[in-house]
Amino acid sequence: xxxxITVRGLSKRYxxxxxxxxxxxxxxxxxxxxxxxxxxxRVTEEREIWALRDVSFDVPQGTVLGIIGRNGAGKSTLLxxxxxxxxxxxxxxxxxxxxxxxxxxxxxxxxxLTGRENVYLNGSVLGMKRREIAxxxxxxxxxxxxxxxxxxxxxRYSSGMSVRLAFAVAAHLEPEILLVDEVLAVGDAxxxxxxxxxxxxxxxxxxxxxxxxxxxxxxxxxxxxxILLDEGQIVGEGESSELVARYLQxxxxxxxxxxxxxxxxxxxxxxxxxxxxxxxxxxxxxxxTDVRRPVGIEIAFSVLREGSPIFPxxxxxxxxxxxxxxxxxxxARWRDPSRPGDYTSTAWIPGNLLNEGVMSVWVDVxxxxxxxxxxxxxxxxxxxxxxxDPSEGDSARGLFIGQWQxxxxxxxxxxxxxx
Amino acid sequence: xxxDTETRDVRTSLxxxxxxxxxxxGEPAVWEVPRVTVxxxxxxxxxxxxxxxxxxxxxxxxxxxxxxxxxYKQTAIGVGWAILVPFVTMVVFTLxxxxxxNFPSKGVPYPIFTYSALLPWTYFASAVALASSSLVSNxxxxxxxxxxxxxxxxxxVSVPAFDFLFASIVLVGMMVWxxxxxxxxxxxxxxxxxxxxxxxxxxxxxxxxxxxxYRDVPxxxxxxxxxxxxxxxxxxxxxxxxxxxxxVLALNPMTAAINGxxxxxxxxxxxxxxxxxxxxxxxxxxxxxxxxxxxxSEPRFADAI
Numbered sequence: 007x008x009x010x011i012t013v014r015g016l017s018k019r020y021x022x023x024x025x026x027x028x029x030x031x032x033x034x035x036x037x038x039x040x041x042x043x044x045x046x047x048r049v050t051e052e053r054e055i056w057a058l059r060d061v062s063f064d065v066p067q068g069t070v071l072g073i074i075g076r077n078g079a080g081k082s083t084l085l086x087x088x089x090x091x092x093x094x095x096x097x098x099x100x101x102x103x104x105x106x107x108x109x110x111x112x113x114x115x116x117x118x119l120t121g122r123e124n125v126y127l128n129g130s131v132l133g134m135k136r137r138e139i140a141x142x143x144x145x146x147x148x149x150x151x152x153x154x155x156x157x158x159x160x161x162r163y164s165s166g167m168s169v170r171l172a173f174a175v176a177a178h179l180e181p182e183i184l185l186v187d188e189v190l191a192v193g194d195a196x197x198x199x200x201x202x203x204x205x206x207x208x209x210x211x212x213x214x215x216x217x218x219x220x221x222x223x224x225x226x227x228x229x230x231x232x233i234l235l236d237e238g239q240i241v242g243e244g245e246s247s248e249l250v251a252r253y254l255q256x257x258x259x260x261x262x263x264x265x266x267x268x269x270x271x272x273x274x275x276x277x278x279x280x281x282x283x284x285x286x287x288x289x290x291x292x293x294x295t296d297v298r299r300p301v302g303i304e305i306a307f308s309v310l311r312e313g314s315p316i317f318p319x320x321x322x323x324x325x326x327x328x329x330x331x332x333x334x335x336x337x338a339r340w341r342d343p344s345r346p347g348d349y350t351s352t353a354w355i356p357g358n359l360l361n362e363g364v365m366s367v368w369v370d371v372x373x374x375x376x377x378x379x380x381x382x383x384x385x386x387x388x389x390x391x392x393x394x395d396p397s398e399g400d401s402a403r404g405l406f407i408g409q410w411q412x413x414x415x416x417x418x419x420x421x422x423x424x425x
Numbered sequence: 426x427x428x429d430t431e432t433r434d435v436r437t438s439l440x441x442x443x444x445x446x447x448x449x450x451g452e453p454a455v456w457e458v459p460r461v462t463v464x465x466x467x468x469x470x471x472x473x474x475x476x477x478x479x480x481x482x483x484x485x486x487x488x489x490x491x492x493x494x495x496x497y498k499q500t501a502i503g504v505g506w507a508i509l510v511p512f513v514t515m516v517v518f519t520l521x522x523x524x525x526x527n528f529p530s531k532g533v534p535y536p537i538f539t540y541s542a543l544l545p546w547t548y549f550a551s552a553v554a555l556a557s558s559s560l561v562s563n564x565x566x567x568x569x570x571x572x573x574x575x576x577x578x579x580x581x582v583s584v585p586a587f588d589f590l591f592a593s594i595v596l597v598g599m600m601v602w603x604x605x606x607x608x609x610x611x612x613x614x615x616x617x618x619x620x621x622x623x624x625x626x627x628x629x630x631x632x633x634x635x636x637x638x639y640r641d642v643p644x645x646x647x648x649x650x651x652x653x654x655x656x657x658x659x660x661x662x663x664x665x666x667x668x669x670x671x672x673v674l675a676l677n678p679m680t681a682a683i684n685g686x687x688x689x690x691x692x693x694x695x696x697x698x699x700x701x702x703x704x705x706x707x708x709x710x711x712x713x714x715x716x717x718x719x720x721x722s723e724p725r726f727a728d729a730i
Contacts, residue, residue, distance in 0.1 A: 020728065086727065090464060090571035093724040099464035113569045118495045130487040131570055159498075 009102070010183055010214040011065040011088070016097035018058040018083050018238075057083040059238040061097070065216065070209040072229035072246050073218045074253055080238040081218045082187065085109065088216065089185050103214070106133060106181030112172030117161035121152055121171055124160050128175045142178045150174035177204045183214045202228065222250045222366065222387070227327040247325055251364050251392065262293040262391050269308065274383030277313050278371045281306040281348070285367070285391040297395045297402075297415065299357040306350040307371050307383060314373045316344045316382060318351045325364040330413055334372070358402055358417035361410065366390045471720030473575070481572050488580035492555075493587050507588035508595055511547045515540040522660045529665035531693045537596075537603045541690050542659040542683045544596060548589040549621045549679060550650045556581030556629020557646055560726060561636050568727050575719065578629040582622050589618075596690065608692035610685075617685030624678040624708050630715030634722040637730050658683050664694065675700035678708035 058080045065071050073081050086092045088099060089107040114131040115124050125146055129139040139146075147153050150171040152163070160168050177200075186205070205228055209215055219225050225232060225246055232249040234242035242249050263284040266272030272279040286302040287295045295301045305318050319334035335351060370384035395415075399405045402415045497503040515536055522528045523535030530538035559577035560567060567574065600606070636642035654660070657679040663671055664684075674680050681704030684696040 087464060090462075091568065091727045093467040094464065095466055097466070099462075101462040101464070102460070104460060105462060107570065109569045110565075114566050116491060116495060118498050119491070123491075123494065127487060127491055130484050131566060131572075133570075136483055136487075 008067045009064045010067040010069070011102070011216070012100045013064070013088075014062050014098050016058055016061040016084070016087065016099060017056060017095050018080075018087060018092070019095040020055045020057055056238050058087070058094070061235075061238070061240055063233060063240065063243065065214055067102075067214055068209075068212045069231060070205075070215040070217065070229045072225035072232035072249075073216065073235060074222070074225055074232055074250065075235035079235040081235055083238075084235070085185060085187055085216070085218050101183060103182030105183045105185065106179045107185040108132070108176050108179070109185075109187040111169055111176060115160060115168065115172060118159055120159055121147075121150075121156040121163070124171065125175055128172060129178075132176065132179055133181075134179065146174045146178050149177060173201065181213070183216075184208060185216045187218050222253070222325070222327075222364075224327060226250050226325055251325055262389055263291055264385070264388055272383075273385045274307070274371070277310060278316065278382040279308050279310065280369065280371070280383045280385060280388075281308055283367070283369050283385070283388045285389050286352070292391060294392045294394050297358065297360065297362060297393050298400065301355045301357075301360075301391070301393075302352040303355070303367055303369070303389070304350060304352040305369055305371075306348070308348050309344050309346050311346055313344050314375075315341055316371055316373045318353070319370045319372050319379070320353050321368040321370075322355070322360070323366045323368065324361070324413065325366075328413055330360065330365070359414055360393045361412050361415040362393050362395050364390060364392050467724035471717060471723070473716060473720065474573070478573055478575065481576060484572055485576045485580055485583075488576060489583045492580060492584045496584070504591050507591040511540065511543040511592050512595055514547070515543055518543075518660055528661040531662045531664065531687065531691065533605055533691050533693065534603050537599050537605055537691065538662070538687070539660060540596060540599055541687050542657075544589060544592055545618060545621045545683050545686050546654065546657060546659045546679070547592065548585050548618075549625050549682070550654075551585035551588065552582040552622065552625035553628050553632070553650060554646055555584055556625060557632030557636055557642055559629070560633045561640070561730065564730050567730055574723050574726055575630070575716075578626060578633050578719070581629055581633075582625045586622075600690070605691055607690050608688065610692075610695065611689035614686050614689035617682045617689070620678055620685070620705070620708055621682040623712050624682065627708065627711035627713075627715035630712075630719040634719045634726075637722065637726055653677070653679065656680070671697075671700060672703070675703040676707050678704045678711065680704060 061080075061084065073084060075081050083092070085107075086109075087094050088101070089105070089109065091109075112124075112128060114128055116127060119127060122143075125143065126136065126139055129146075130136065134142075147156055150167075150173070152167050152171050155163065155167065160171075163171070184205075202224060205215065205217070209228065215228075217225065217229055229246040231244065232242075232246040233240055234249050234253055242252060263282065265282040266280060269279050269281070272281065274280055282304075283306075284291050284304045285295070286292060286304050287299060292301070303320050305320075307318070309316070317335045317340040319332065321332045322330040324330050333353060335353070366387050367389050368384070368386045369388040370379075370381045372379045372381050372384075374380075395401050395403055395410075397403070397407050402417045403410045500506060502509070518539045519536045523530065523539065528535070556578040559581040560574065563577050566572075567577075632642050632646065656674055656677050658674070663674055663680055666674070681696055681701045685701070687693050688695050
C-alpha cells in the first residue's frame with residue numbers, strides 16, 4: 007500500500023527559555039548580554055526538553071490513525087510539526103497529498119464580521135480557494151443551520167451557533183489527508199456526534215486521517231490503528247482498540263481511582279464538590295475486575311450549602327465508545343433538600359452484567375431541573391477499569407473462550423422443556 | 426534515520442508523479458499526481474519561497490479584506506478617520522510650523538506642502554504600526570494553522586493603502602484650491618509610494634518578529650514613528666538644509682519617498698539622483714535585514730508567541 011505519511015527520526019527540542027518567552031523583556035535580554043560581555047559569562051543554563059525523540063512511523067493511504075498519550079506526551083507537538091505550524095529539530099516527514107488541518111474549530115473567526123464573511127475568512131484560512139468556497143457556500147450554510155442569521159455579525163451569535171457554522175466550514179474541507187486535534191472537546195453531545203459522523207464519512211471515503219484525542223471512545227470508534235506516545239517517544243503501536251485498552255490499563259490514562267485533595271480545585275462549584283471516585287470489588291480498589299462479581303463505583307462528595315434535592319449519577323462507557331448504561335440513585339433519601347455535609351455513595355453494578363473490556367465511568371452529582379438534569383459537579387472519564395473473564399466456565403460465556411459480542415454479558419435464566 | 430544537514434529546508438515541492446504502473450491483475454493502476462510536502466528542520470540560511478507566497482496569494486487578499494472590513498465596521502465614522510487624521514495634522518502643522526516657525530516649504534503654500542508629505546507619511550506610520558503588531562494580534566492563526574507568516578506583515582502594510590486612497594481625495598481638493606498643478610513626474614509617484622511601502626515592510630518584518638519575544642515593541646513603535654517624522658521632511662523641506670545634512674538624511678528612505686511624491690504632485694524640484702540612490706540602498710538594506718531576521722525567527726513563532 008502507498009504511504010500517505012512517512013515520519014523518520016522526528017525530534018523536537020524546546021529550551022525552557024523559549025517556552026517561557028525567552029528573557030521576558032528586552033531589558034532582561036540586554037542585561038544578560040551585558041553580563042556576558044563584561045564577565046565573559048555564558049548564559050547556557052537554559053534547560054532543554056525533548057518534546058519528541060526519534061519518532062518514526064508510516065501512515066498508509068486510507069488509514070485513520072489515532073495518537074494517544076497523556077498530557078505532555080508529545081501528541082500536540084507531533085501534530086504541530088505535521089501541520090507545519092512549528093519545525094522539527096531533527097528528522098524528516100513526507101506527506102503525499104493535499105493536507106487539511108483542523109486544530110481548532112473556527113480558527114480566525116472574527117466577531118465583527120457576518121456569518122457569510124466568516125465562512126469565506128475561515129475557509130481561506132483552512133486552505134480553501136475562494137471559488138471552492140463559493141461553490142460549497144450553500145451547502146455549508148445549510149449544514150450549519152444558521153441560514154437566517156448568515157448576514158448577522160457573528161458577535162450576536164450564541165456560542166452554539168458560531169461553533170455550528172465553524173464546523174460546517176471545516177466539514178466541507180476536502181483534503182486527501184486530514185490532521186485533527188481535540189476538536190471534539192468543544193461543543194455539546196449533538197455537536198460531537200456530528201463531528202464523529204463527519205469523520206467517519208471521511209475515513210470511509212478513503213481519506214487518510216490523523217486524529218489526536220483524549221477521548222478514548224472516539225479513538226476506538228474512528229481509528230483503525232493508533233500510536234501511543236509517552237515522554238516524546240512511541241511506546242506502542244497497533245490496532246486502536248487493543249492499544250486503548252493497554253493505555254487505560256497501564257495507567258497511562260484514567261486510573262481506577264481519583265482523589266481531589268484540594269477541595270477548591272475539585273470538580274464542582276460553591277454547592278457541591280467531588281472528593282474522590284474509586285472502583286471497588288471485594289472490599290478493595292480494583293483496576294481489573296472479575297466479570298462475575300459486583301463492582302462498586304464509590305463516589306465521595308461534599309455538599310457545601312443547603313440546596314435543591316441532589317443525587318449521584320454514573321454513566322458507563324465501553325471501549326468502543328458506546329454508552330452501556332446511565333444510572334442514578336433514585337432512593338427516597340435524595341428527595342429532600344440537600345443538607346451540607348460529606349457523603350459517600352456507592353453504585354453497585356451486579357456481576358455478570360458488563361461485557362469484557364475497558365469501562366470508563368463518568369460521574370455526576372445532579373439535581374432534577376425539570377425537564378432536564380442539572381449537573382452540579384461532574385467528571386468525564388472519572389475512573390476506568392478493565393472487566394476480565396477468568397474463563398472458569400461459570401460466566402455467561404460458559405466454556406467457550408472466544409470473543410463474546412455484545413454491549414452486556416448477562417447470565418440469564420434459561421428454561422427448557424423436553425417433550 | 427537520515428539527517429542531511431546540508432540541505433536543511435522546509436518547502437512544498439511538486440514532485441513528478443510516478444509513472445502509471447501496472448497492477449498485479451495486469452490492469453493499469455492510475456495515480457493522480459501527488460503533491461509531496463517535505464518537512465525538515467529549519468534551514469540555517471533563511472530564504473523566501475516566492476512560489477509558496479504566490480500559492481497563498483488569495484489568503485493575503487482575504488487577510489487584507491478582513492482588516493479593512495473590520496476597521497470600517499467597528500468605527501463610528503469609519504472611512505472618515507482616513508481623512509480626518511492627516512487633515513487635522515496638516516492644520517496643526519500649518520499653524521505651528523508654517524505660520525509660527527515659518528519653516529521652508531519648497532515655494533508652495535505650507536498647507537499643501539505638509540499635506541502632500543503627510544499622505545505618504547501617515548500611510549507609512551500606520552503600515553509600520555500594523556505590520557509590527559501583525560504576528561501578535563493574529564496569535565490565534567499563528568498557533569493554529571500553517572501559512573507563510575510573511576503574509577501577516579504584508580497584509581499589515583497593505584491595509585493602510587485604502588486610507589491613503591481616501592485621503593488623496595482631499596489632496597486633489599487642496600490642489601484645486603491652491604492652484605497647484607502636478608508635473609509629469611506624477612506617473613513616477615507609485616514608485617515612490619512603493620518605496621514607502623517596502624520601507625514599512627522591512628521595519629515591520631523586523632519589529633513583528635521582535636514583538637513575538639519581547640512585548641516592548643508596542644511601546645517603542647509610537648516613539649520611533651514620532652522621531653522618524655522629524656527626519657523625513659514632513660514638517661520642513663529637507664532641501665533647505667545644509668548639503669551635508671541632506672546626505673545624512675538620505676539614509677532615511679522616507680525622505681526620498683516623500684520628496685519623490687511631492688515632485689509629482691506639487692511639481693517641485695526633482696529629488697537629486699545620488700541622494701535617492703542612497704535612500705534606495707538604505708531601503709533595500711532595511712528590507713533584507715527585516716526579512717532575514719523574520720525568516721530566521723519564523724520557526725519559533727508558534728512556540729514563543
